[in-house]
Amino acid sequence: MNGTSPSAEVWRRLRRSGTVITAVVLLVPLVFCALFADLIANDRPYTMVYEGERYYPAFRGMAVDLRLSKWPKALARVDFRHLDGVDMVRAPIPYRPNGIDLKNPLAPPSSDHFLGTDKLGRDILSGMIHGARISLTIGIVAVGLATVIGVFLGAVAGFFGGVTDLAVNRLFEIMMAIPTFFLIITISAFVASPNIFYIMAVIGLTGWVGIARFTRNEFVKVRGIEYVTAAEALGASPMRIMFLHMLPNSLSPIIVSVVFGIAGAILVESSLSFLGIGVPADVVTWGSILNEARGHTFAWWLAVFPGCAIFATVLAYNLLGEGLRDAFDPKLKARMKG
Amino acid sequence: MLRYLCIRFLWMIPTFIGITLISFLIIHLAPGDPAELMAGGGLGAGAEVGLSTEKRATVDDAVTQWRTQFGLDKPLHEQYVVWLGKLFTLEFGESFKDQQPVIDKIAQRLPVTITLNVLSIILIYVVAIPLGIYSATHPYTVLDRFMTIGAFILFSLPTFWVAILAIVFLGGGDYFDVFPPGGLHATNYQETWPLARRGTDLALHLFLPVLILSYGGFAEMSRFMRGSLLETLTQNYILTARAKGLSENVVVYKHALRNSLVPLVTILAGLLPALIGGSVIVESIFSIPGIGQLGFQAVLARDYPVIMAVFTMGAFLTLVSILLSDILLTLVDPRISFSKRVAS
Numbered sequence: 001m002n003g004t005s006p007s008a009e010v011w012r013r014l015r016r017s018g019t020v021i022t023a024v025v026l027l028v029p030l031v032f033c034a035l036f037a038d039l040i041a042n043d044r045p046y047t048m049v050y051e052g053e054r055y056y057p058a059f060r061g062m063a064v065d066l067r068l069s070k071w072p073k074a075l076a077r078v079d080f081r082h083l084d085g086v087d088m089v090r091a092p093i094p095y096r097p098n099g100i101d102l103k104n105p106l107a108p109p110s111s112d113h114f115l116g117t118d119k120l121g122r123d124i125l126s127g128m129i130h131g132a133r134i135s136l137t138i139g140i141v142a143v144g145l146a147t148v149i150g151v152f153l154g155a156v157a158g159f160f161g162g163v164t165d166l167a168v169n170r171l172f173e174i175m176m177a178i179p180t181f182f183l184i185i186t187i188s189a190f191v192a193s194p195n196i197f198y199i200m201a202v203i204g205l206t207g208w209v210g211i212a213r214f215t216r217n218e219f220v221k222v223r224g225i226e227y228v229t230a231a232e233a234l235g236a237s238p239m240r241i242m243f244l245h246m247l248p249n250s251l252s253p254i255i256v257s258v259v260f261g262i263a264g265a266i267l268v269e270s271s272l273s274f275l276g277i278g279v280p281a282d283v284v285t286w287g288s289i290l291n292e293a294r295g296h297t298f299a300w301w302l303a304v305f306p307g308c309a310i311f312a313t314v315l316a317y318n319l320l321g322e323g324l325r326d327a328f329d330p331k332l333k334a335r336m337k338g
Numbered sequence: 339m340l341r342y343l344c345i346r347f348l349w350m351i352p353t354f355i356g357i358t359l360i361s362f363l364i365i366h367l368a369p370g371d372p373a374e375l376m377a378g379g380g381l382g383a384g385a386e387v388g389l390s391t392e393k394r395a396t397v398d399d400a401v402t403q404w405r406t407q408f409g410l411d412k413p414l415h416e417q418y419v420v421w422l423g424k425l426f427t428l429e430f431g432e433s434f435k436d437q438q439p440v441i442d443k444i445a446q447r448l449p450v451t452i453t454l455n456v457l458s459i460i461l462i463y464v465v466a467i468p469l470g471i472y473s474a475t476h477p478y479t480v481l482d483r484f485m486t487i488g489a490f491i492l493f494s495l496p497t498f499w500v501a502i503l504a505i506v507f508l509g510g511g512d513y514f515d516v517f518p519p520g521g522l523h524a525t526n527y528q529e530t531w532p533l534a535r536r537g538t539d540l541a542l543h544l545f546l547p548v549l550i551l552s553y554g555g556f557a558e559m560s561r562f563m564r565g566s567l568l569e570t571l572t573q574n575y576i577l578t579a580r581a582k583g584l585s586e587n588v589v590v591y592k593h594a595l596r597n598s599l600v601p602l603v604t605i606l607a608g609l610l611p612a613l614i615g616g617s618v619i620v621e622s623i624f625s626i627p628g629i630g631q632l633g634f635q636a637v638l639a640r641d642y643p644v645i646m647a648v649f650t651m652g653a654f655l656t657l658v659s660i661l662l663s664d665i666l667l668t669l670v671d672p673r674i675s676f677s678k679r680v681a682s
Contacts, residue, residue: 157475177357178361178653179614182633185648186365187364268500274619275619290498290499290502293502294545311499314496
């Protein structure tokens with residue numbers, strides 16, 4: 001143990017933790033799908049020769065999405081699904097997540113559609129791969145927003161104490177007693193044009209309470225330690241003391257609750273799109289595929305596969321949170337109950 | 339003690355008003371106009387396009403009249419004060435949809451949701467406490483590890499997924515026809531059925547919803563029970579009890595268990611908001627006519643008075659349960675003194 005820094009010690013515990021390894025094993029393919037969804041499941045081929053010219057439609061499409069390039073005019077009207085006799089290399093799953101094929105509705109899993117199709121003939125596997133991107137983005141952005149709000153409010157309450165603390169605590173109590181999930185449903189359903197950015201904002205703006213409470217409790221504890229007094233005596237500004245000196249010492253419970261928060265946010269997002277609110281109708285998400293299973297109870301593939309994806313993701317983040325908590329400090333578990 | 343509870347109760351009032359104010363502002367400032375929705379027959383903006391000027395004027399008239407009828411033409415702060423004033427006489431106004439008093443709708447549906455949630459809470463405690471005790475008294479055995487993993491899986495399983503799987507495979511009749519797919523009563527239900535038959539019918543309909551509403555709770559609660567009991571068992575007074583030769587059963591059930599139950603009381607307060615949120619999903623999937631379903635339908639129809647009523651009820655129930663668990667805490671653990679605690 002001699003000569004090991006605390007962070008090296010945490011790292012050693014993390015590498016040996018079964019829960020963290022399981023979480024990473026689950027998360028790596030998910031993140032891979034989210035990053036490379038356009039290359040794994042796309043009806044645009046990687047490369048093709050069309051009317052005498054070579055194109056790279058899948059890559060070009062990614063560039064267009066990033067606003068780096070324009071879609072070639074020659075390809076504007078090409079139906080990539082039905083290209084016969086063209087020299088091309090297709091993606092492993094040659095379907096778009098929202099590519100409607102009315103001739104093939106509710107097809108059970110087969111060699112054409114590995115996980116079947118929905119009522120509009122959209123490929124489920126493609127929808128799930130692109131859904132990974134939406135779920136992970138919403139989870140991370142929403143919790144990022146919640147973290148900024150939570151850490152700031154918690155830090156201010158814990159640092160200044162007194163009236164500020166009392167006021168922020170009232171706010172905590174309000175947020176805890178308000179039926180949050182119903183609030184999220186209400187706001188998302190009221191939005192004029194549904195958009196995944198609203199969902200992120202709404203989940204972020206309602207999900208900061210847990211993080212704020214942990215931050216406050218840590219700050220109250222750290223506040224009395226001598227180095228804070230020393231920094232004050234040296235004339236450091238409250239902002240500097242809070243975020244440069246105190247925050248790094250209070251990070252572990254915050255990081256743990258952020259990871260658990262991501263699991264929660266992904267769960268909320270998929271419940272919303274399952275209820276059919278908040279996400280536009282042409283965007284395929286894990287929740288929206290599950291929603292279709294309600295109307296077509298014979299189509300088991302609509303119910304089983306997207307649910308597995310949501311479950312695996314939520315489980316992975318929960319495992320990661322648990323593993324991190326144990327690795328940071330075996331005593332943290334008891335501390336985070338309050 | 340009494341003084342603390344009084345202060346506690348007084349602090350609840352601004353919290354409660356704060357909640358209603360936030361809900362009110364969010365609902366009323368959100369884009370979209372219920373008056374247009376009602377007058378346009380639910381078509382909203384789409385209906386305006388095809389209308390002649392004359393018809394447009396008629397619709398506008400209807401919208402204005404409708405707004406006046408429900409007080410939506412007044413400034414927002416005035417509307418809120420009116421709403422708050424009515425609340426003290428337990429009046430939630432009339433539903434936009436069918437002009438029925440909201441309080442009647444709530445009264446009709448509240449028993450259903452309360453039954454569902456009370457059954458779930460009972461199930462959670464009945465299942466979780468024995469499991470937790472077993473885990474804590476046999477820590478790190480195969481069965482304990484198995485339960486730890488099981489609890490983790492249950493905790494991460496999305497409610498709506500389990501509900502859909504249950505309906506697809508057990509309720510729809512497409513695979514196994516074990517349970518009815520939804521509702522509270524069979525389609526051929528009659529009031530004249532003998533009590534036993536009515537009871538079985540209701541139990542069959544409630545089985546899946548209650549189970550689905552509670553499984554996450556007993557995963558969490560059994561872990562909590564395990565941790566709490568394990569911690570108590572390491573304390574010195576347990577060592578004393580063992581040292582004076584008490585049997586293991588007496589040590590665990592008479593000495594340790596009582597103290598380890600204390601944190602479980604506090605968690606009850608946190609359980610309720612989660613269950614209310616869960617009711618929205620479970621009730622709308624199983625078409626159970628409770629508060630959750632009422633609220634969800636009201637959100638889709640922008641029925642402001644009903645939405646406000648659901649928020650108020652939910653917040654009120656949660657605040658009351660926080661207070662109740664505080665009182666319970668002093669009853670189960672006399673060492674907890676509130677006179678020294680700040681109201682926070």
